[in-house]
Amino acid sequence: MSVLEQDSAGAPARASLLNDPKVRGLFYQFLLVSVLVATGYFIVTNTIANLERQNISSGFGFLETTAGFGIIQALVPYAETSSYGRAIYIGFLNTLLVAVIGIFLATIIGFVVGIARLSNNWIISQIAYWYVEFIRNVPLLLQIFFWYFAVLRAVPGKREKWSLFDTFHLNIAGLRGPKPIFEPGADIIGWVLVAGIIATFVVRRWAKKRQDETGQQFPVFWTALGLIIGLPVLAFLVMGMPITLEHPVFNDTGPRLRQGFELGVGINLIPEFLALTLALAIYTAAFIAEIVRAGIQAVSHGQTEASHALGLRNAPTLRLVIIPQAMRVIIPPLTSQYLNLTKNSSLAVAIAFPDLVSVGGTVLNQTGQAVEIIAIWMIVYLSLSLATSAFMNWYNQRMALVER
Amino acid sequence: MSKHFLPLVLGAALGVAATSASATTLDDVKAKGFIQCGVSQGLPGFSNPDAQGNWTGIDVDFCRAMAAAIFDDTTAVKFTPLSAKERFTALQSGEIDVLSRNTTWTMTRDTSLGLNFAGVNYYDGQGFMVRKDLGVTSALELSGASVCTNTGTTTELNVADYFRANNMPYEIVAFEKADEVVAAYDAGRCDVYTTDASGLYAQRLKLTNPGDHIVLPEIISKEPLGPVVRQGDDQWFNVARWTLNAMINAEELGVSSENVDSMMSTDNPGIKRLLGVEGSFGENIGLTNDWAARIIKHVGNYAESFNANVGPDTPLGISRGVNALWSDGGVLYAAPIR
Structure with missing residues (x-):
């Protein structure tokens, strides 16, 4: 304030208010906000008026109405008598499932291919090169169709199967495997697992502190293995093995329609899910591979040489010097790829996987509530993306160069 | 979409x-x-x-x-x-x-x-088409079947009603485009293809071997x-x-x-x-x-x-x-x- 007063005192012949850049700036900002608010107001009122004039009902009351249609894959209980809101929730969970598993697979494949591209082995680097060039230049929808329609025709029909270790079975109706059945006492194993994970973090922290102070190393990896896997296994045995496996049942006698796997016994990954997840993971992995390669190449060779000069061998060099620096370059574009994968999962509608868009579309058609459904779609995808971004930004900050 | x-x-x-x-x-x-x-x-x-x-x-x-x-x-x-x-x-x-x-x-x-x-x-009315080799002669024998159909149709609701009313478990695979339903049914993804009976006769022409499929006699809905x-x-x-x-x-x-x-x-x-x-x-x-x-x-x-x-x-x-x-x-x- 005092600065301003001094200024005005020093310049008695003040320019008119119209020419004051500050006032002008405020005016234009005010104008912009007003136009935005007015446009928003116009859109909302005009939409409501039009819907009313066309006798189209509006509002979110329809979400409580009985849906009446079936959904092939539901992660939480759903029946035809459930509400539209429940159906949309089922679709949301399916989208989430595809996104999480897709991101997990894409990251693994992407890192492997990205590192393979830098391999000194000519064949490996060429395979990785052609993988990237081929996959990222074919449209994703075509790849989904390829996995669903072309690969689907190659696997056995519903009344035959391919089996692996007599445990996992693949046919046109999906990939089946044993389903764990939790009996009383199984929850204790879960708690032991959680306790093991927490204990691992405590041990790791303590080991790092000890190493910083005394230089002595502690076998954190083997301890973690014992805590996370050993303890639950021990609990499993102590509790009298409360988890059993329910194997899929395959009938090869009886009426032809009944032959094949029984519905609802064991776990079944439906082919729509397999095709979509595989296509998304393989497609996105091609982009992630390039990001990883760029990240590694961004770390100058001098770092490797310096590390070797300090006496570190190749493996610790990669783990302690190259990767931490590469990650800083990798994470921001990696976030974009994760967001892309999540949003691309909406292509599920093409192959009958009941994701948010597919189920929402059905609800839209049964109720005619287009504006409301589109709003739900946009809000859900926006929230998912913002949540992913927030997590990745937090991770990025952790990995960022700490300036001292 | x-x-x-x-x-x-x-x-x-x-x-x-x-x-x-x-x-x-x-x-x-x-x-x-x-x-x-x-x-x-x-x-x-x-x-x-x-x-x-x-x-x-x-x-x-x-x-x-x-x-x-x-x-x-x-x-x-x-x-x-x-x-x-x-x-x-x-x-x-x-x-x-x-x-x-x-x-x-x-x-x-x-x-x-x-x-x-x-x-x-x-x-029209909704019907079911199946492969002849399933040996099914009535829709009431379709318990446990997987059913291909179109999303956003009355068909999807009718089939849910029908299987529920007759206490038969089923699995629904719902596609957005009719051509994809035909392709998936033809590939053997589903045992049953359901839509309006007229549509079944029409789409049967698009199958690899139309003669291998029959339309079951039941009509389960009114579709004016x-x-x-x-x-x-x-x-x-x-x-x-x-x-x-x-x-x-x-x-x-x-x-x-x-x-x-x-x-x-x-x-x-x-x-x-x-x-x-x-x-x-x-x-x-x-x-x-x-x-x-x-x-x-x-x-x-x-x-x-x-x-x-x-x-x-x-x-x-x-x-x-x-x-x-x-x-x-x-x-x-x-x-x-x-």
């Missing part, structure tokens, strides 16, 4: 302001010189483009009949292929003037969607299919409804595209009113008095359209059955023109 879906919805929300200021749909259509007609993405017998890209089918004939009544020209129609999911939004938003796309008349659609059904041009217009424009609604009625009345009165010219000089007062020789029925709905004569001359009566597109002599081979005139034991009954 189809590329023009979001614009359609935005159109429904925003664009209507533009049309509300202008005149009625009939005036709009006359001004632009053609009818924009929403049809399916390809259902033989109902609306399907042939090798030359010309649309044919009884749903297409309805739109051509409207064009004949208004313009005396059956080519004054532009067709918009729509998925089951897009169809109502396209009509609500004003993208199309009339929806003639094997659409089932239900109460929800007639009331809360802001639509009006102009009548029924095909009485008919053309749809927007609510709130009674004049346009009347044009649509009476175009359909004129075709049915023409069959009942024995007027066809072949004898329509000679019928002009008949003594039968019913035919005279239909053909506009007597009265001013056409002018009352904003058309010319020979509106029905134009329809019959260019498109034909209901029987001609039915036989040419889905009848016994076509690949679909569907008999008139319930779609025969009321006087022939069917339920086709049009209000008289008088």
Whole structure:
């Protein structure tokens, strides 16, 4: 304030208010906000008026109405008598499932291919090169169709199967495997697992502190293995093995329609899910591979040489010097790829996987509530993306160069 | 999702302001010189483009009949292929003037969607198709089956009702496009393909070996299919409804595209009113008095359209059955023109 007063005192012949850049700036900002608010107001009122004039009902009351249609894959209980809101929730969970598993697979494949591209082995680097060039230049929808329609025709029909270790079975109706059945006492194993994970973090922290102070190393990896896997296994045995496996049942006698796997016994990954997840993971992995390669190449060779000069061998060099620096370059574009994968999962509608868009579309058609459904779609995808971004930004900050 | 879906919805929300200021749909259509007609993405017998890209089918004939009544020209129609999911939004938003796309008349659609059904041009019912080698002879034996169908249809709801009512477990695989349903069923993803019975006969032609599949005898629902217009424009609604009625009345009165010219000089007062020789029925709905004569001359009566597109002599081979005139034991009954 005092600065301003001094200024005005020093310049008695003040320019008119119209020419004051500050006032002008405020005016234009005010104008912009007003136009935005007015446009928003116009859109909302005009939409409501039009819907009313066309006798189209509006509002979110329809979400409580009985849906009446079936959904092939539901992660939480759903029946035809459930509400539209429940159906949309089922679709949301399916989208989430595809996104999480897709991101997990894409990251693994992407890192492997990205590192393979830098391999000194000519064949490996060429395979990785052609993988990237081929996959990222074919449209994703075509790849989904390829996995669903072309690969689907190659696997056995519903009344035959391919089996692996007599445990996992693949046919046109999906990939089946044993389903764990939790009996009383199984929850204790879960708690032991959680306790093991927490204990691992405590041990790791303590080991790092000890190493910083005394230089002595502690076998954190083997301890973690014992805590996370050993303890639950021990609990499993102590509790009298409360988890059993329910194997899929395959009938090869009886009426032809009944032959094949029984519905609802064991776990079944439906082919729509397999095709979509595989296509998304393989497609996105091609982009992630390039990001990883760029990240590694961004770390100058001098770092490797310096590390070797300090006496570190190749493996610790990669783990302690190259990767931490590469990650800083990798994470921001990696976030974009994760967001892309999540949003691309909406292509599920093409192959009958009941994701948010597919189920929402059905609800839209049964109720005619287009504006409301589109709003739900946009809000859900926006929230998912913002949540992913927030997590990745937090991770990025952790990995960022700490300036001292 | 189809590329023009979001614009359609935005159109429904925003664009209507533009049309509300202008005149009625009939005036709009006359001004632009053609009818924009929403049809399916390809259902033989109902609306399907042939090798030359010309649309044919009884749903297409309805739109051509409207064009004949208004313009005396059956080519004054532009067709918009729509998925089951897009169809109502396209009509609500004003993208199309009339929806003639094997659409089932239900109460929800007639009331809360802001639509009006102009009548029924095909009485259908939902059926099931299975492979012959399954040895199934009745839909009640389908317990535990996986069923392929279209999303966003009454079919999806009926099949849920049917299996639930009969206490049979099932698995539903619902695709957006009919072609994908056919491909998945053909690949063996599903044991059963369900849609309207007419659609089953039509889609069976697209399978690798149509002879290996049978349509089960059960019809599990009522599916009155008919053309749809927007609510709130009674004049346009009347044009649509009476175009359909004129075709049915023409069959009942024995007027066809072949004898329509000679019928002009008949003594039968019913035919005279239909053909506009007597009265001013056409002018009352904003058309010319020979509106029905134009329809019959260019498109034909209901029987001609039915036989040419889905009848016994076509690949679909569907008999008139319930779609025969009321006087022939069917339920086709049009209000008289008088």
